Amino acid sequence: MSRAGAIVAVAVTPGVGAAWMPDGGEVSTAGWDDAINRLREIEEDVGPRWLWWSGDIGRTFVANDIRPARCWDLEVIHRLLVGGWRAGPARIWAEAEGLDPDGIPERAPVDLFHQPSDRDDEALREDGHLDPEWAAGERADTLAHLVVWVELATRVYGAQIDRLAAPETGSPSPAHAATARSESAAELLCAELESDGLPIDVPTAESVIAGFVGRRPTDASEAARIERERDDLVLRHAPTDSEFDLRNPGQVKSLLRRVGVELPDTRAWRLEAERDTHPIVDALLTWRKAERISTTFGYGWIDEHVGADGRLRGSWTASDGAAGRMTATAGLHNMPADLRPAIVAEPGHVFIRADLGQIEPRVLAAVSGDEALARACLDDDMYQPVADRLRVEREIAKVAVLGAMYGQTTGKGAEALAGLERGYPVAMGYLRAAAEAAQGGNDLRTFGGRRVRMSGSIAPGSSDRDGRSRAAARGRYGRNAMVQGAAAELFKTWAVLTRARTAEFSGQIVLCLHDELLVQAPLDRADAAARAVDSALDEAAHRWAPPDHPRVRFLSDTSVIARWSDAK
DNA sequence: TGCGGCTATTG
DNA sequence: CACAATAGCCGCAG
Numbered sequence: 001m002s003r004a005g006a007i008v009a010v011a012v013t014p015g016v017g018a019a020w021m022p023d024g025g026e027v028s029t030a031g032w033d034d035a036i037n038r039l040r041e042i043e044e045d046v047g048p049r050w051l052w053w054s055g056d057i058g059r060t061f062v063a064n065d066i067r068p069a070r071c072w073d074l075e076v077i078h079r080l081l082v083g084g085w086r087a088g089p090a091r092i093w094a095e096a097e098g099l100d101p102d103g104i105p106e107r108a109p110v111d112l113f114h115q116p117s118d119r120d121d122e123a124l125r126e127d128g129h130l131d132p133e134w135a136a137g138e139r140a141d142t143l144a145h146l147v148v149w150v151e152l153a154t155r156v157y158g159a160q161i162d163r164l165a166a167p168e169t170g171s172p173s174p175a176h177a178a179t180a181r182s183e184s185a186a187e188l189l190c191a192e193l194e195s196d197g198l199p200i201d202v203p204t205a206e207s208v209i210a211g212f213v214g215r216r217p218t219d220a221s222e223a224a225r226i227e228r229e230r231d232d233l234v235l236r237h238a239p240t241d242s243e244f245d246l247r248n249p250g251q252v253k254s255l256l257r258r259v260g261v262e263l264p265d266t267r268a269w270r271l272e273a274e275r276d277t278h279p280i281v282d283a284l285l286t287w288r289k290a291e292r293i294s295t296t297f298g299y300g301w302i303d304e305h306v307g308a309d310g311r312l313r314g315s316w317t318a319s320d321g322a323a324g325r326m327t328a329t330a331g332l333h334n335m336p337a338d339l340r341p342a343i344v345a346e347p348g349h350v351f352i353r354a355d356l357g358q359i360e361p362r363v364l365a366a367v368s369g370d371e372a373l374a375r376a377c378l379d380d381d382m383y384q385p386v387a388d389r390l391r392v393e394r395e396i397a398k399v400a401v402l403g404a405m406y407g408q409t410t411g412k413g414a415e416a417l418a419g420l421e422r423g424y425p426v427a428m429g430y431l432r433a434a435a436e437a438a439q440g441g442n443d444l445r446t447f448g449g450r451r452v453r454m455s456g457s458i459a460p461g462s463s464d465r466d467g468r469s470r471a472a473a474r475g476r477y478g479r480n481a482m483v484q485g486a487a488a489e490l491f492k493t494w495a496v497l498t499r500a501r502t503a504e505f506s507g508q509i510v511l512c513l514h515d516e517l518l519v520q521a522p523l524d525r526a527d528a529a530a531r532a533v534d535s536a537l538d539e540a541a542h543r544w545a546p547p548d549h550p551r552v553r554f555l556s557d558t559s560v561i562a563r564w565s566d567a568k
Numbered sequence: 569t570g571c572g573g574c575t576a577t578t579g
Numbered sequence: 580c581a582c583a584a585t586a587g588c589c590g591c592a593g
Contacts, residue, residue: 334578406581
């Protein structure tokens with residue numbers, strides 16, 4: 001029997017045990033021997049929305065093979081409401097209680113007068129702040145302490161619910177509470193992505209790598225010899241009486257000047273234009289590619305990040321950076337396309353690869369409420385109707401729309417920008433308002449309720465001493481964050497619904513890539529899983545979409561494939 | 569040792 | 580070569 005509305009606050013410490021408390025009910029505890037079984041029973045019998053302090057608890061669940069359907073992550077929602085990255089129990093508590101975060105106590109130094117054993121055991125100080133030793137996680141070591149944590153969690157939860165519904169957050173919107181739930185689930189999905197990893201066929205990966213840098217060296221001296229030979233393929237085109245370090249851009253520039261190629265910098269797209277000028281340019285481009293594979297995506301990368309089970313693992317964050325996108329380490333988000341043939345579904349399985357078409361301009365149409373732009377989204381290729389309206393080529397229209405979202409003011413799309421202003425004034429006004437607010441140093445809030453801080457270290461402007469360009473950079477940052485951030489929210493809603501709806505077909509999300517999902521499923525259930533991915537998008541668009549705005553059509557290009565490179 | 573600059577890769 | 584990210588190597592300041 002499932003009670004979908006049930007909230008169960010929970011705190012777990014491996015080796016110690018667990019405490020849990022249903023909303024309005026009694027607190028229970030179990031020692032570690034019993035804790036995981038009890039929690040698993042609750043998940044299976046009740047399927048509650050687990051309320052916990054941070055993704056650490058979710059990771060503990062996942063590490064013990066419990067995959068909850070629903071959660072409420074206080075730290076995730078704190079970041080959503082407050083913006084930025086700083087969190088932790090002390091900040092979360094202070095925010096919930098309306099206390100000044102600058103008043104958060106430092107921990108007392110351990111010295112003759114402050115021994116650890118002197119501590120009293122109260123979680124809350126007289127001034128209302130969380131005790132620093134509790135905040136540092138040192139008081140999660142007994143069942144009695146875990147009981148206190150679940151009680152405190154319940155109090156923070158109440159405050160967050162109030163805050164999500166309050167006008168202070170901007171326009172009060174059910175989207176904010178919905179985003180809070182999907183962002184929590186996304187953090188849980190990150191725990192699973194870290195645990196599960198991405199299937200990679202190591203022999204295939206190594207043969208791709210070998211194609212760029214040669215066979216795996218057996219020892220350090222062979223590695224050094226190969227490196228030297230690679231360097232020589234470039235340097236043989238250079239004057240023999242001079243030494244150049246190819247890894248030093250300044251020296252590469254001098255080297256090129258010596259052979260008559262004068263460039264402001266040595267980026268690949270500039271070198272590309274000079275390929276025919278001198279043979280050293282082509283050699284250098286080849287060297288760069290090999291060097292990149294060798295240092296970043298070579299044998300060392302495989303050794304470091306691929307497990308014995310043939311899974312590539314990195315760490316994941318559910319809402320990083322300016323706008324709250326998912327991020328991943330270990331090259332999971334920037335793996336060269338050349339390596340995609342090595343991403344292969346395991347025996348008896350296939351991948352469902354699904355990617356959203358033109359997600360950012362469609363999201364712009366939705367959040368701005370621009371009816372004309374929303375109508376353009378009815379087309380599979382929304383740039384075509386925009387081009388027709390502006391009476392320009394499709395490529396021009398595309399560059400103009402992207403330029404508007406990125407804050408471009410010069411170049412090819414600039415003249416079409418005026419047409420956009422006339423044709424889609426609501427969307428353009430939305431972007432301009434965001435840019436102006438950001439330029440003036442005002443915090444923004446995305447459609448889903450994420451606060452984008454314009455004060456603080458993430459926002460641009462610290463290194464740039466020119467005030468005007470700094471202001472312009474802030475404007476572009478804010479303008480883009482509103483679109484990219486809302487797109488990230490829609491994407492995560494889709495991802496967590498895909499997680500839920502493909503589970504019955506044994507689907508497992510193995511990669512999230514901003515607008516693309518890779519799901520592994522058993523061969524014989526692939527079609528059903530693929531249909532579930534598509535219907536999860538419809539469901540996500542429904543849940544996420546602004547209720548008082550024109551409906552916007554979202555599209556997924558979905559295919560069933562054996563390896564990542566097979567699609568499109 | 570930490571940080572900014574340059575470079576390459578992805579969405 | 581606009582917006583976002585991770586990550587490597589180099590030179591330079593402390």
